[in-house]
Amino acid sequence: MDLKILIFPDPRLRIKAKEIRSLDQEVESNLTKIFDLMYEKDGIGLAATQIGINQRFFVYDITEEKREPKIVINPKIIWKSSEKIVYNEGCLSIPGLRLPIDRSKRIKVLWLDEKGNEYQKELEDLESILFQHEIDHLDGKLIIDKLPADERKRVIESLNSQNR
Numbered sequence: 001m002d003l004k005i006l007i008f009p010d011p012r013l014r015i016k017a018k019e020i021r022s023l024d025q026e027v028e029s030n031l032t033k034i035f036d037l038m039y040e041k042d043g044i045g046l047a048a049t050q051i052g053i054n055q056r057f058f059v060y061d062i063t064e065e066k067r068e069p070k071i072v073i074n075p076k077i078i079w080k081s082s083e084k085i086v087y088n089e090g091c092l093s094i095p096g097l098r099l100p101i102d103r104s105k106r107i108k109v110l111w112l113d114e115k116g117n118e119y120q121k122e123l124e125d126l127e128s129i130l131f132q133h134e135i136d137h138l139d140g141k142l143i144i145d146k147l148p149a150d151e152r153k154r155v156i157e158s159l160n161s162q163n164r
Contacts, residue, residue: 001030003037003051008094008142008159017049017056017138019074023114027053031114034059035069043092045130047137050093058134062126071114075135078120079108087129089143094159101146103132 006013023031027048038046038059045060057073085105090098106124109131113119123131133143144155 001026001033003030003033005037005041005046005050005092006052007163008144009156009163010093012052013049013093013137013142014140015049015054016140017047017054020055020057022116023057023071023073024055027055027057028114031059031071035061038092039066041092044126045134046092047134049137049140056138058138060130060134062130072131072134073112073114075109075111075131075138077107077109077132077135079122080104081106085125085129087126089129089133091133091143093137094142094144097143097155097159099143099147099155101129101133101143103129107131 034046034051037051038061044062045058047058048055057071058075059069059071061069081104083105084102086100086102088098089101105128106122107128108120108122110118110120136142144152147155
């Protein structure tokens, strides 16, 4: 499996990922490579759709030491706080761009791990932001989609001119 991060405007970034029962054998055997790619690019999260895998999972590690890699399968947000937080987000699929994105400060999420164990947890701050960002990827959405229409148009035009 040749792993590389898809870069905007690759249309595969807009595909909504399919729910899965478990990781397929090829993906499971490449998990170390997926984490290595995320770490190599200084990321804290990487959705399957960002590497061209149409499966509903992402990997992440928000520790400074990069020693707690986690896999999240079929995540579902079941509650969002009305309290918001603005965070200057970056995206491995849109290198060099950081945008202030408004998200719920706290969320409650259901998901499975790679062994099929189910989790329900309330997350806040950076972990909440990360889950919302990666779930957006799994739904075919990018951080630029969170911008007001006029600003989004300007950013997309700028990105398109850089990609020529």
